[in-house]
Amino acid sequence: MSTTTSHTAESEEHPQGAAAAGGTGGTATRPARLIHNEATTEIPVHLLFRDDPDPVSVPLKPAVVARRQGTGEQPRLTRPAPARSRTVPQLDPGLVERPARVLPGLAGVLAGAGGIAGCLATSWWAGVLPPLAVDALRLPAYGGAGLGPAQWAAYAGAGALGVLGFGGLARGRTGQARLLGLFGRYRGTVRRTGLLWMNPLLARRRVDVRLRHWRSEAMPATDTNGVAVRVVVLVVWRVRDTARAVLGIDDHETYLRECVEAALARVAVDLPRGARGGPAAAAEALTRLVAADAGPIGLEVFSVQPLRVEYTPEVAAAMHRRQIAALDARERSSMLNSVVDSVEDTVTRLTMRGLVELDDYERKVWVRDLTVAFCAGRREPA
Structure with missing residues (x-):
C-alpha cells in the first residue's frame, strides 16, 4: 500500500x-x-547545445531580444543608418589647367618684319617695285626678271611669314587669361602679361580671373522656425582653374548661382538679432557648402554673406504682430519686476526702521495699494 x-x-x-x-x-x-x-x-x-560537425567561425555581435512593452525592459538595439555622402560632381580628370606654349612678342614682330622685307625684295627681283620705292630704299637699279613661278613662290612664303608673325601677336593683361584650343581640343591657358606671340591657328577665349563679387536677387529661404524668408547674398569668388570653369560646364556663373540657391535650401537664415545676428551665424555654413560644390569645377569661393533678410509678404504682417506682442510682453515683465522690487524695498525699509508696525493683513493691504500706485504711475506718459 x-x-x-x-x-x-x-x-x-x-x-x-x-x-x-x-x-x-x-x-x-x-x-x-x-x-x-x-x-x-x-x-x-x-x-541550444547542438553539436556542429564542422563549425564555422562567425563573428559574434551583441544583441538584445525585443522585450514586451510596459515591462520596463530595454528595447531592441538597432544598427545606425550609414551616413550618406554628398554627391560631388566629377569632371574629366584630364581637364586641368596647364600653361600654353607662347613666345615673346619680339619674335612675332621680327617674323612680320621679315615677311614684309621678303615681299619688297621679291618685288624688286621681279621688277615691279615702283621707282620711288627703289629710290627711297636706295636699292640698285635692276631691270627685273618678271613675275614667274619663282617670284610667286617667294611672294607666298614672305606673305605667310608676315601673316604668321603679325597675326599671332597678342597683349596679355593683368587679371585676364586666354584659353587656347585647336579644333575643339584644349591646348593650354596663357596667364602671362605683355606682348606675346601665339599660334594664330589657335582659338582664343578670354577668361576673367580677378577677384569678383556677385550680388544675388532676393532668394527664398527659411529661418530656424520654418518661416519663409527672402535673402539677398553677396558671393566673393574667382576662377581658379580656367579649363574646368570654361570647358567643364556650360556657364560657370549660372552654376554658381544654382549652388547658392541649393545652399539656402539647406541652411536656415534668421533675421538679425543684436550684435550676433542670424545672418552671421549662417554665413559660415553657406560658405562651406557653396565652396564644396563649386570647387570641383574650378571656382574658388571665399565668402557667402547674407546682406538682407526679410520675411515674405505673405507672413510679414503676422510676424510683425508677433514681434510687437513679444516686445510688449517683455516690457510688461520688466515693469512688473521693477514694481515688485520697489514695493518690497518700501515695505522693508518702513518696517525695519520702526516707522510702522504691520501685521499680516496690514502688510498685504500695503503691498496691494503700493503695487497699484506704482503701476499707475509707470503707465502715465512722460
Whole structure:
C-alpha cells in the first residue's frame, strides 16, 4: 500500500515523465527540459547545445531580444543608418589647367618684319617695285626678271611669314587669361602679361580671373522656425582653374548661382538679432557648402554673406504682430519686476526702521495699494 502511494505521488510530481513512461510500454524516458520566460516561447535546452560537425567561425555581435512593452525592459538595439555622402560632381580628370606654349612678342614682330622685307625684295627681283620705292630704299637699279613661278613662290612664303608673325601677336593683361584650343581640343591657358606671340591657328577665349563679387536677387529661404524668408547674398569668388570653369560646364556663373540657391535650401537664415545676428551665424555654413560644390569645377569661393533678410509678404504682417506682442510682453515683465522690487524695498525699509508696525493683513493691504500706485504711475506718459 505504501509502495502504491509513493508511485502515485511521484507521478503527480512529474506528470510529463509518467506520461512518457506509459506511452512506451513501461520504459522510462528522460523528460525534455524547457526554458520558460514571460517574453519568449518554450525552447528545448538540447537545441541550444547542438553539436556542429564542422563549425564555422562567425563573428559574434551583441544583441538584445525585443522585450514586451510596459515591462520596463530595454528595447531592441538597432544598427545606425550609414551616413550618406554628398554627391560631388566629377569632371574629366584630364581637364586641368596647364600653361600654353607662347613666345615673346619680339619674335612675332621680327617674323612680320621679315615677311614684309621678303615681299619688297621679291618685288624688286621681279621688277615691279615702283621707282620711288627703289629710290627711297636706295636699292640698285635692276631691270627685273618678271613675275614667274619663282617670284610667286617667294611672294607666298614672305606673305605667310608676315601673316604668321603679325597675326599671332597678342597683349596679355593683368587679371585676364586666354584659353587656347585647336579644333575643339584644349591646348593650354596663357596667364602671362605683355606682348606675346601665339599660334594664330589657335582659338582664343578670354577668361576673367580677378577677384569678383556677385550680388544675388532676393532668394527664398527659411529661418530656424520654418518661416519663409527672402535673402539677398553677396558671393566673393574667382576662377581658379580656367579649363574646368570654361570647358567643364556650360556657364560657370549660372552654376554658381544654382549652388547658392541649393545652399539656402539647406541652411536656415534668421533675421538679425543684436550684435550676433542670424545672418552671421549662417554665413559660415553657406560658405562651406557653396565652396564644396563649386570647387570641383574650378571656382574658388571665399565668402557667402547674407546682406538682407526679410520675411515674405505673405507672413510679414503676422510676424510683425508677433514681434510687437513679444516686445510688449517683455516690457510688461520688466515693469512688473521693477514694481515688485520697489514695493518690497518700501515695505522693508518702513518696517525695519520702526516707522510702522504691520501685521499680516496690514502688510498685504500695503503691498496691494503700493503695487497699484506704482503701476499707475509707470503707465502715465512722460
